[in-house]
Amino acid sequence: MIRVRQAVAGDLEELLRIARLSATAAQWPEEQYQALFSESSYQSRLCLVVEQDTRTCGFLIGRAVAEEWEIENIAILPEARRRGLGSRLLNEFLARTENDAGASIFLEVRESNQAARQLYEKWGFSEAGRRKNYYQGPQEDGLILKISFPGRSRI
Numbered sequence: 001m002i003r004v005r006q007a008v009a010g011d012l013e014e015l016l017r018i019a020r021l022s023a024t025a026a027q028w029p030e031e032q033y034q035a036l037f038s039e040s041s042y043q044s045r046l047c048l049v050v051e052q053d054t055r056t057c058g059f060l061i062g063r064a065v066a067e068e069w070e071i072e073n074i075a076i077l078p079e080a081r082r083r084g085l086g087s088r089l090l091n092e093f094l095a096r097t098e099n100d101a102g103a104s105i106f107l108e109v110r111e112s113n114q115a116a117r118q119l120y121e122k123w124g125f126s127e128a129g130r131r132k133n134y135y136q137g138p139q140e141d142g143l144i145l146k147i148s149f150p151g152r153s154r155i
């Protein structure tokens, strides 16, 4: 059974492990993950985890930025990829942020990250800009992808 739920502090070790196994995910220091569970983060951040048969298989982290939401990170355990779990996280994120009435959602992705780009494009994101040499190691452009909801009011 697949379940998506909000992350809690007890998920920290699993989030770190999944991120370490996902080289193309944003690599944050442990303190940044810890900060997700501090009181000041509760208003502005949404961290979801996806479980399959009670095993944590992936996570998505987003934050509210002015009138938009940004997807900061998404990662699925390598052995659990391509089974629809990333899509489940993304759909839950879209559904939950809809309640907050954000007008759009954006994110940055390495140009070469075909898996992530195709996931986002499949769910309606499109290219809205490019940041020249935004990523290092290896140096690469970042693409800004966006999905807008013209009918929504502001956050």
Ligand SMILES: CC(C)(COP(=O)(O)OP(=O)(O)OC[C@H]1O[C@@H](n2cnc3c(N)ncnc32)[C@H](O)[C@@H]1OP(=O)(O)O)[C@@H](O)C(=O)NCCC(=O)NCCS
Residues within 6 Å of the ligand: 022, 023, 024, 025, 026, 073, 074, 075, 076, 077, 080, 081, 082, 083, 084, 085, 086, 087, 088, 108, 109, 110, 113, 114, 115, 116, 118, 119, 120, 122
């Ligand atoms: C990107 C990522 C989260 C996708 O998760 P996932 O659970 O494998 O995605 P899904 O199974 O829901 O796939 C949905 C769609 O995305 C696309 N997709 C996913 N993986 C793909 C791949 N390796 N190659 C091409 N398209 C891919 C496909 O269109 C797929 O639909 P389909 O299976 O019907 O063809 C996963 O590959 C991952 O964790 N990557 C490493 C971390 C990362 O790069 N994060 C993005 C940072 S911006």
